[in-house]
Amino acid sequence: MINKDETGKIIKQYQRYLKFEKSLSPNTLDAYLTDLDKLMSFLTLEGIAIKDITLDNLQQFVAGLHDIGIHARSQARIISGIKSFFNFLILTDYLEADPSELLEGPKIGFKLPEILTIEEIDAIISAIDLSKNEGQRNKAILETLYSCGLRVSELTNLKLSELYLDEGFIKVEGKGSKQRLVPISPKAINEIKLYILDRNQVTAKKDFEDYLFLSRRGTNLSRIMIFHMIKELATTAGIKKNISPHTFRHSFATHLLEGGANLRAIQSMLGHETIATTEIYTHIDRNMLRSEIIEHHPRNIKYRRNNAPENEQ
Structure with missing residues (x-):
């Protein structure tokens, strides 16, 4: 069962952590929270509490990002934000194990820029x-x-x-x-x-x-x-x-x-x-x-x- 009050409290603590501990700029902070909101929406739809989330759940979430056409680089950024969130939950002893530890991002091809002789x-x-x-x-x-x-x-x-x-x-x-x-x-x-x-x-x-x-x-x-x-x-x-x-x-x-x-x-x-x-x-x-x-x-x-x-x- 999802406790919305508890979830909101956790996210506010995470926001303060990003702002004061990580010293993120307002734009970067907004980007982290916007990406996290995507995960929270997924958890709400699936009826999954933060404490109960598994690697399989996260992989299902990422697969959904791909299915709706989100670019690979954007997927990688969202996954990076998710890992940051779970790292915070470990640091604050909210979780004992990190379900995102083995979560892999999409393969992003690296194209070298054209060079003239x-x-x-x-x-x-x-x-x-x-x-x-x-x-x-x-x-x-x-x-x-x-x-x-x-x-x-x-x-x-x-x-x-x-x-x-x-x-x-x-x-x-x-x-x-x-x-x-x-x-x-x-x-x-x-x-x-x-x-x-x-x-x-x-x-x-x-x-x-x-x-x-x-x-x-x-x-x-x-x-x-x-x-x-x-x-x-x-x-x-x-x-x-x-x-x-x-x-x-x-x-x-x-x-x-x-x-x-x-x-x-x-x-x-x-x-x-x-x-x-x-x-x-x-x-x-x-x-x-x-x-x-x-x-x-x-x-x-x-x-x-x-x-x-x-x-x-």
């Missing part, structure tokens, strides 16, 4: 028609994407006031409005400076004066525009891979890592939320970040070689 990136950039008005702009876009490892949204929102080209950095606003300084390579700086000469011929519309990359209409570019531009250039270059703007970001990180760059520096430059903590930004010197990208990025190695004095070549 340096030669393929060269081929795509070489496919740009520089005789067109947007040619130099598109070249600057691709060099910036690849040289800085930006998300496409970060690129389209890049402002002139956020360029510190003399210092070799750009300021980027990433997910959650978190800002970071990203080293920018001499090659990308050169292409941006060439593009700005063309940009000065475009009349920016009101509220778009500070955007770096402008459309013909004088507004900032959309992510879809960048996506289509890259797709068309890849087709022209004969690249068969299924690529997107994010492919340049993956390639940036892979090529730096293969070149021997510090992994923690790469993660910070990418602005990954899971590691972009205050502690990391405190302990990684910005000059070190810049030296990592300048020394190890293949674009910069080639640029240095091509622009070295004759007696050094």
Whole structure:
């Protein structure tokens, strides 16, 4: 027999545990409780008390999630929340044995992101028609994407006031409005400076004066525009891979890592939320970040070689 008052009391205790002991954010806390509510609804329908639940019951619950079309990743998240709940019940001595201990999640395939070789990136950039008005702009876009490892949204929102080209950095606003300084390579700086000469011929519309990359209409570019531009250039270059703007970001990180760059520096430059903590930004010197990208990025190695004095070549 289900005791609703007892169940409600347990869930309130669990909520306090997540909030104060686990220090979960409000959104994460809501997600845990929403997923737990799915299990509670199942138990109510089946007439099963929390103390009486078995592994078979939990497996039946998970099978039901699959049957109603819940995605495998969502199933895995729900199962993770269930395990957290039963772990709490063990910690508080409400249960002696954990029925979720042997509960397995769905198999989630891991697909490695598509990566471009340096030669393929060269081929795509070489496919740009520089005789067109947007040619130099598109070249600057691709060099910036690849040289800085930006998300496409970060690129389209890049402002002139956020360029510190003399210092070799750009300021980027990433997910959650978190800002970071990203080293920018001499090659990308050169292409941006060439593009700005063309940009000065475009009349920016009101509220778009500070955007770096402008459309013909004088507004900032959309992510879809960048996506289509890259797709068309890849087709022209004969690249068969299924690529997107994010492919340049993956390639940036892979090529730096293969070149021997510090992994923690790469993660910070990418602005990954899971590691972009205050502690990391405190302990990684910005000059070190810049030296990592300048020394190890293949674009910069080639640029240095091509622009070295004759007696050094």
